[in-house]
Amino acid sequence: MNLTFRQLSVFQAVARHLSYTQAAQELHLSQPAVSMQVKQLEENLGLPLFEQLGKKIYLTDAGREFYNYSQEISRLLDEAEEIIETLKGIRRGKLAVSVASTANYFATRLLADFYRQHDGITISLDVTNRRGLLDQLNNNETDLVIMGRPPTDLDLITEPFMDNPLVVIAPPDHPLTKEKNISISRLQQETFVVRESGSGTRIAMERFFSQQGVTLTTGMEMTSNEAIKQAVAAGLGLGIVSIHTLELELDTKRLAVLDAQSFPILRHWYVVHRKGKRLSPVAVAFKEYVLKQGDNLIPALRTL
Numbered sequence: 001m002n003l004t005f006r007q008l009s010v011f012q013a014v015a016r017h018l019s020y021t022q023a024a025q026e027l028h029l030s031q032p033a034v035s036m037q038v039k040q041l042e043e044n045l046g047l048p049l050f051e052q053l054g055k056k057i058y059l060t061d062a063g064r065e066f067y068n069y070s071q072e073i074s075r076l077l078d079e080a081e082e083i084i085e086t087l088k089g090i091r092r093g094k095l096a097v098s099v100a101s102t103a104n105y106f107a108t109r110l111l112a113d114f115y116r117q118h119d120g121i122t123i124s125l126d127v128t129n130r131r132g133l134l135d136q137l138n139n140n141e142t143d144l145v146i147m148g149r150p151p152t153d154l155d156l157i158t159e160p161f162m163d164n165p166l167v168v169i170a171p172p173d174h175p176l177t178k179e180k181n182i183s184i185s186r187l188q189q190e191t192f193v194v195r196e197s198g199s200g201t202r203i204a205m206e207r208f209f210s211q212q213g214v215t216l217t218t219g220m221e222m223t224s225n226e227a228i229k230q231a232v233a234a235g236l237g238l239g240i241v242s243i244h245t246l247e248l249e250l251d252t253k254r255l256a257v258l259d260a261q262s263f264p265i266l267r268h269w270y271v272v273h274r275k276g277k278r279l280s281p282v283a284v285a286f287k288e289y290v291l292k293q294g295d296n297l298i299p300a301l302r303t304l
Ligand code: PGA
Pocket: 100, 101, 102, 103, 128, 129, 130, 131, 147, 148, 149, 195, 198, 199, 200, 201, 202
């Protein structure tokens, strides 16, 4: 078969109107040009597609069959065009992602994997605490945010994609590492090193203990998970961090996770953007990627 897209669209117009004249008007062609295209198509196919009875034309059986297929071909072409346009957008695209400092432990891995699949895109990654992320969302300074427990008082689209368990950590030689089912009141006797007040981990920790009716003794305050882990390893107190920050320390046994009652504190990671924000194709693709792949990429960290 040696047909052309031009023949296909002329045929569809004639079939829709059942009139050469109206098809010619719709396509801004002369009527002989339309008849010629149809004639060539019929020659190509080896069967008549229309028949004339009196002044009217009708589709033949072959014409009806071919009309159905031609519509399917057009639909597939439209779909292909859409996908190509999206890919063009992604290929040249820029992506600005901001992640909670705690999420950075896995977000970089997600971004690296996405980047490898979309050669040529430009990614900027900002790592900050929860308060910083809320400022960026407020000021429309970023495409997508990965954070824990989004606020309800901003107009946001928020979708959870992975659990975020918070655990109590101690140095491996701490006496509590040998105990099971440690009570909250026993934890209360310990000093805790804590994250800064703009941190989501800190807020979750405070909410948890106040729900238990307990006030913790807090020692030093630190602005990063790394600093908390170093301080705990150095014996400055216990800490509460996301399990996602602990991959290396658990592998090398530099820190231990305590078996404490009501722990882990179960939180979730969300991918978030402003409602009504026009996401670029690359941002849409990354969001879909996170929602689809987020949980699979980090299998080892999902459970304790
Ligand atoms: P953060 O983590 O403690 O690094 O701000 C964010 C969160 O858990 O909400």
